[in-house]
Amino acid sequence: MAEHNQLIDAINIRTAVRAYDDEPIDDDAARQLEMALQPVNLLGNLNLQLVLNQPKVFEEANASGHLTGAANYLALVVPKGDEQARERAGFYAERVVLTATLRGLATLWVAGSWNKTEAAKHCRIAGNEELLLGVVIGHPKNHLAYQSMTYDELCERQRTHRSCKTYEQFTVTMGDEARAQAPDWFRAGVEAAMKAPSAMNRQPITFSYNPDDDTAAAHIDTTAGDEHHALNDLGIAKLHFQIGAGQGQWAWGDGGLFIHQ
Numbered sequence: 254m255a256e257h258n259q260l261i262d263a264i265n266i267r268t269a270v271r272a273y274d275d276e277p278i279d280d281d282a283a284r285q286l287e288m289a290l291q292p293v294n295l296l297g298n299l300n301l302q303l304v305l306n307q308p309k310v311f312e313e314a315n316a317s318g319h320l321t322g323a324a325n326y327l328a329l330v331v332p333k334g335d336e337q338a339r340e341r342a343g344f345y346a347e348r349v350v351l352t353a354t355l356r357g358l359a360t361l362w363v364a365g366s367w368n369k370t371e372a373a374k375h376c377r378i379a380g381n382e383e384l385l386l387g388v389v390i391g392h393p394k395n396h397l398a399y400q401s402m403t404y405d406e407l408c409e410r411q412r413t414h415r416s417c418k419t420y421e422q423f424t425v426t427m428g429d430e431a432r433a434q435a436p437d438w439f440r441a442g443v444e445a446a447m448k449a450p451s452a453m454n455r456q457p458i459t460f461s462y463n464p465d466d467d468t469a470a471a472h473i474d475t476t477a478g479d480e481h482h483a484l485n486d487l488g489i490a491k492l493h494f495q496i497g498a499g500q501g502q503w504a505w506g507d508g509g510l511f512i513h514q
């Protein structure tokens with residue numbers, strides 16, 4: 254894995270992981286994750302927090318067998334009632350997910366598979382803030398075997414581990430001709446977004462390319478049935494797209510434009 258240390262590499266190997274080893278996150282890895290949190294909190298006006306060793310938060314999910322050994326999490330604490338903060342939280346928390354992935358750690362976004370009330374007890378949440386979602390972080394079960402897998406094996410695992418909408422579905426508003434004429438960076442961006450996590454794998458985001466001003470746009474597909482988490486998933490998908498496309502920046506919001514630089 255040493256030569257695969259770019260964010261796009263993390264996108265290519267990340268999968269949701271539901272079974273974790275007992276091995277704690279060591280001080281060094283925790284420090285690196287904390288260091289990743291500081292700039293994203295500043296940039297995103299967020300209060301993401303790393304909480305270690307609180308298995309009670311996942312007691313029910315661990316007991317039911319849905320999860321195994323979940324104990325640590327990233328808490329997405331955000332300004333209360335701020336719609337855009339949901340999108341920013343998706344964007345920036347996924348950035349931390351990719352950092353964790355490059356450290357060999359496994360992750361799982363959680364909306365339902367945790368006790369949110371219990372989770373909130375271990376966070377600093379001001380009166381004007383709320384706990385939105387969590388991301389489990391830890392060593393994947395049998396992590397020594399995981400670490401011995403090659404980058405190519407991990408990519409293959411990512412490619413085959415779940416169903417995925419097609420490129421055509423992700424660019425549903427474009428015709429074949431428009432797709433063929435779109436630049437390589439657009440295709441690379443969409444392909445990275447296709448590997449993004451989304452609530453219940455609904456993949457509710459579509460992309461389009463506008464040749465008139467050389468921009469891309471991201472849209473929430475309201476038919477995907479993801480109304481609770483669509484903004485969060487929009488932020489995650491935009492981060493993946495941005496990394497896949499190389500250089501460039503998004504405007505926030507449904508229909509927000511991406512300018513490639």
Ligand SMILES: Cc1cc2nc3c(=O)[nH]c(=O)nc-3n(C[C@H](O)[C@H](O)[C@H](O)COP(=O)(O)O)c2cc1C
Nearest residue numbers: 268269362363364365366449450451452453454482
């Ligand atoms: C906002 C959000 C909430 C999620 N909540 C849960 C959850 O509560 N329990 C769970 O097992 N998976 C949850 N997931 C994980 C998704 O099921 C998973 O990302 C999706 O199936 C795609 O698989 P992948 O992450 O392996 O690409 C959630 C994902 C997102 C983005």
